[in-house]
Amino acid sequence: MEKRNKTTLSGKHFLSGDLACAEGAIAAGCRFFGGYPITPATEIAERMARRLPEVDGVYIQMEDEIGSIAAVIGASYTGKKAMTATSGPGFSLMQENIGLAVMTEAPLVIVNIMRGGPSTGQPTMPGQQDVMQARWGSHGDYEIIAIAPSSVQEMFDLTIECFNLAETYRVPVLLLADEIIGHMWEKVEIPPREEITIINRKKPKAQPKEYKPFKPAKNLVPPMACFGEGYRFHATGLTHDEDGKPQTVSVEEQNKLVKRLCDKIRKNAEDIIKVEEVTLEDAEVAVIAYGITSRAALSAVRKARKKKIKAGLLRLITIWPFPGKLVAEIAGKVKAIIVPEMNYGQLVREVERAAKTTPVFLLSKLGEEPHRPAEIVSAIEEVLK
Amino acid sequence: MKESDLMLRHPLAAYLRQERMPHIWCEGCGNGVLLNSFFEALDKLKLDLDKVVVVSGIGCIGRAAGYVNVDSFHTTHGRAIPFATGVKLANPELEVVVISGDGDLFAIGGNHFIHAARRNVDIKVICANNFNYGMTGGQYGPTTPLGSWTTTTPYGSIEHPFNLVHLAAASGAVYVARWTTLQVRKLTDSIKKALGKEGFSFVEVISPCPEIYDRYNKLGTAVEVMKWFKLISQTQHGCTPENAEISKRQIIIGEFVDIKKPSYGRLLREMTTRVKESFQEKKAK
Amino acid sequence: MPQKLWRKPLDAEKIKLPKPEIHIISDLCKGCGFCIEFCPKRVLEKSDKLNKRGAFPPEVVDESECALCSFCTAICPEFAIFTIEKKDKEDNQDGEKE
Numbered sequence: 001m002e003k004r005n006k007t008t009l010s011g012k013h014f015l016s017g018d019l020a021c022a023e024g025a026i027a028a029g030c031r032f033f034g035g036y037p038i039t040p041a042t043e044i045a046e047r048m049a050r051r052l053p054e055v056d057g058v059y060i061q062m063e064d065e066i067g068s069i070a071a072v073i074g075a076s077y078t079g080k081k082a083m084t085a086t087s088g089p090g091f092s093l094m095q096e097n098i099g100l101a102v103m104t105e106a107p108l109v110i111v112n113i114m115r116g117g118p119s120t121g122q123p124t125m126p127g128q129q130d131v132m133q134a135r136w137g138s139h140g141d142y143e144i145i146a147i148a149p150s151s152v153q154e155m156f157d158l159t160i161e162c163f164n165l166a167e168t169y170r171v172p173v174l175l176l177a178d179e180i181i182g183h184m185w186e187k188v189e190i191p192p193r194e195e196i197t198i199i200n201r202k203k204p205k206a207q208p209k210e211y212k213p214f215k216p217a218k219n220l221v222p223p224m225a226c227f228g229e230g231y232r233f234h235a236t237g238l239t240h241d242e243d244g245k246p247q248t249v250s251v252e253e254q255n256k257l258v259k260r261l262c263d264k265i266r267k268n269a270e271d272i273i274k275v276e277e278v279t280l281e282d283a284e285v286a287v288i289a290y291g292i293t294s295r296a297a298l299s300a301v302r303k304a305r306k307k308k309i310k311a312g313l314l315r316l317i318t319i320w321p322f323p324g325k326l327v328a329e330i331a332g333k334v335k336a337i338i339v340p341e342m343n344y345g346q347l348v349r350e351v352e353r354a355a356k357t358t359p360v361f362l363l364s365k366l367g368e369e370p371h372r373p374a375e376i377v378s379a380i381e382e383v384l385k
Numbered sequence: 386m387k388e389s390d391l392m393l394r395h396p397l398a399a400y401l402r403q404e405r406m407p408h409i410w411c412e413g414c415g416n417g418v419l420l421n422s423f424f425e426a427l428d429k430l431k432l433d434l435d436k437v438v439v440v441s442g443i444g445c446i447g448r449a450a451g452y453v454n455v456d457s458f459h460t461t462h463g464r465a466i467p468f469a470t471g472v473k474l475a476n477p478e479l480e481v482v483v484i485s486g487d488g489d490l491f492a493i494g495g496n497h498f499i500h501a502a503r504r505n506v507d508i509k510v511i512c513a514n515n516f517n518y519g520m521t522g523g524q525y526g527p528t529t530p531l532g533s534w535t536t537t538t539p540y541g542s543i544e545h546p547f548n549l550v551h552l553a554a555a556s557g558a559v560y561v562a563r564w565t566t567l568q569v570r571k572l573t574d575s576i577k578k579a580l581g582k583e584g585f586s587f588v589e590v591i592s593p594c595p596e597i598y599d600r601y602n603k604l605g606t607a608v609e610v611m612k613w614f615k616l617i618s619q620t621q622h623g624c625t626p627e628n629a630e631i632s633k634r635q636i637i638i639g640e641f642v643d644i645k646k647p648s649y650g651r652l653l654r655e656m657t658t659r660v661k662e663s664f665q666e667k668k669a670k
Numbered sequence: 671m672p673q674k675l676w677r678k679p680l681d682a683e684k685i686k687l688p689k690p691e692i693h694i695i696s697d698l699c700k701g702c703g704f705c706i707e708f709c710p711k712r713v714l715e716k717s718d719k720l721n722k723r724g725a726f727p728p729e730v731v732d733e734s735e736c737a738l739c740s741f742c743t744a745i746c747p748e749f750a751i752f753t754i755e756k757k758d759k760e761d762n763q764d765g766e767k768e
Contacts, residue, residue, distance in 0.1 A: 007664070032475050034467075053660040058474045058653065063500040067467035070460065070497075074440075074471025077458065082475070100461045227456040227472060228479050230435040234402070234451050236459035245405060246451060246459075388695050395695075395752050396743065406698060407748065412725065413702035417747020425744060567708075569744040595702075608707045 007055050010192045017155040017181040020188050022047035024159030025083055031057035032082035034071035039123040040179040041113040044085035065090035069097040076106040079226035085111035099138035104235045105170035109162045113182035125368050126179035128342040134174050135320050141258050143265035146174040146320040148290040152186035164199040170221050180292040215242040220264035265321055274317040283312030285380050286334045288351055290316040292370050293340045300376035311380050324354040331355035336383040340371045400424040402454050409448055413607020415566035415592025416446045419513050422569050426576035437480045440469040442489035445520045446513040449484045463494030466501045469508045477650050487514040488526040491547055502556035505584040507648040515594035523597035534601045553587040554626040554642045560586035561642035565614040584648040689756035690736035698750035701725030705742035705751050711735045
């Protein structure tokens with residue numbers, strides 16, 4: 001067992017992505033974890049089981065992933081910051097209640113360490129195959145936030161970011177990492193506690209009698225009362241009005257609610273979206289990548305530049321909401337776009353949609369190996385021919 | 386006096402979201418009786434309503450959460466128990482009650498039920514058992530008696546039903562009781578007792594479904610079904626849950642399990658204290 | 671209240687039986703008939719007045735027969751009926767005199 005004498009870490013540490021994620025969650029104020037063991041996300045649960053009691057938090061291992069996310073929504077409604085962590089098969093089971101969390105606007109974080117699918121697939125191998133499921137997995141119209149870290153440091157930093165976004169917009173936020181990032185060990189620098197930005201959900205100013213649990217503020221997000229605070233409100237997965245009363249046949253309420261749930265993300269997209277742009281200013285070819293793939297892509301773009309090829313990289317930190325405007329702008333300036341992904345073509349569809357007439361090429365990889373920089377370099381050369 | 390004013394003078398008015406009345410349930414449905422009994426129990430215990438949370442799943446009785454004047458949540462189908470587990474563990478101050486149906490709790494939510502009972506999570510589960518899926522129009526479920534008619538058993542049910550009290554007891558519940566909607570006083574007492582227990586408590590309420598199940602099975606009007614309950618109900622406190630049968634001949638009612646066992650919440654708090662203390666010691670060294 | 675007792679209680683003169691007040695919120699009633707059927711004193715009866723909901727709510731036949739057991743209150747699925755003790759000012763004053 002490691003030697004620690006503080007409940008929160010700071011300074012330099014050598015951690016795996018999964019462990020960094022757990023530490024990020026603790027630093028963000030997460031005090032409830034409901035989960036179910038699954039490769040390659042188990043280490044997050046293990047770390048949380050050890051760490052949470054130290055900080056007065058609760059770890060519970062539920063009977064399945066459906067129960068895990070249901071418990072996490074419950075904990076979130078008491079005002080606790082709560083999370084779960086899983087991989088493909090578990091993520092599939094969670095879809096039903098991701099919809100419930102969207103509908104009841106429960107702030108929470110779901111970590112998905114993506115592996116190879118479909119079905120049980122390749123549990124110990126990396127993949128980026130849940131990108132579209134993250135966006136469209138639950139039924140009905142909704143918007144969600146998904147973030148893709150590309151290093152162990154980012155597993156720490158972006159987990160905190162996920163909690164901040166969840167609390168700001170009252171929405172489940174997904175941390176979409178892949179098996180390599182989850183299991184890779186790297187140096188992580190944890191800033192002192194006071195330097196970490198923590199955002200907490202807005203509380204209602206209204207008196208309990210006047211409180212309407214789903215009446216939005218200006219940014220379309222309703223202030224959130226919690227159970228036990230005397231507001232005595234009702235929340236439901238049914239379509240509901242501002243009062244939380246079920247409105248199962250009202251056309252007006254259905255329009256109002258669904259549009260607000262989507263618009264609170266769409267209209268705030270510019271504040272949410274984070275990307276990294278590398279030598280895109282004069283680029284003739286743009287590589288758009290995320291997660292582990294973006295590291296090979298970065299190396300490839302630098303190698304290409306050394307060969308005097310004008311290549312640039314758009315690294316997506318936020319996958320959903322998709323930065324369509326930015327991709328369209330880039331598409332207007334470059335000759336071609338390359339999208340390396342560890343799947344058989346998912347986010348490339350979204351890029352194509354935004355790129356319109358600019359040719360978009362998928363560089364697909366399935367199975368054990370991530371992309372090698374050389375492969376991306378030759379793809380860049382190929383498209384410029 | 387205006388009827389709306391009269392509603393406010395009802396002795397249980399404080400427990401009801403009056404503005405949402407009338408509820409969606411059919412004439413003679415037992416769900417209203419169950420809710421009435423639950424309110425009466427809350428009233429007798431004089432619980433702080435700001436600290437009570439009612440959670441329900443999907444189905445007719447799933448709407449109960451919306452009618453209760455406390456913090457309440459209407460979850461997805463079958464997920465009331467894990468949601469309630471999260472609430473209770475995250476804030477042990479709250480009294481968390483799950484009110485749901487037999488299909489919700491024992492078919493789609495069956496796994497959650499047995500595991501919450503096994504862990505002895507400190508939540509109270511009140512189950513309205515009407516022997517079928519009423520909200521979707523009367524299909525057979527995990528409690529439908531062998532040979533019964535429903536829309537999906539047009540030739541009679543060929544599935545053996547669960548004995549819910551036996552299942553609850555075997556899974557580890559510390560308090561298990563069964564009543565029909567006719568024994569409202571006993572039901573209220575049981576709910577009261579369940580609310581006072583530490584750990585996972587389960588109360589099954591056999592309920593008439595006059596418009597659907599009872600009609601298909603030619604059991605008569607709601608009043609006739611209630612009279613039939615009166616005729617065949619047999620109180621057997623302490624009866625081995627396995628033998629607490631429900632059949633056309635008799636319905637065994639009563640309290641079947643009432644034991645003491647530390648709840649999950651208690652063990653969790655003890656463990657947390659232990660961990661934090663050992664941490665302090667490490668620091669001191 | 672007319673009751674047949676096998677002997678007259680010694681304090682029969684002093685004890686005042688509580689007077690009931692039965693309230694029916696007619697428009698909430700769905701007409702299941704539980705209160706009528708299960709009233710031990712048979713105080714209620716189905717009325718012939720159709721309410722807003724298309725049901726025939728109960729009506730009181732003889733309020734003085736009510737023993738205030740409030741079983742009707744407890745078994746009503748609609749919260750549409752309740753009984754309370756009648757607060758009679760004169761009675762209270764009598765009580766004070768004793």
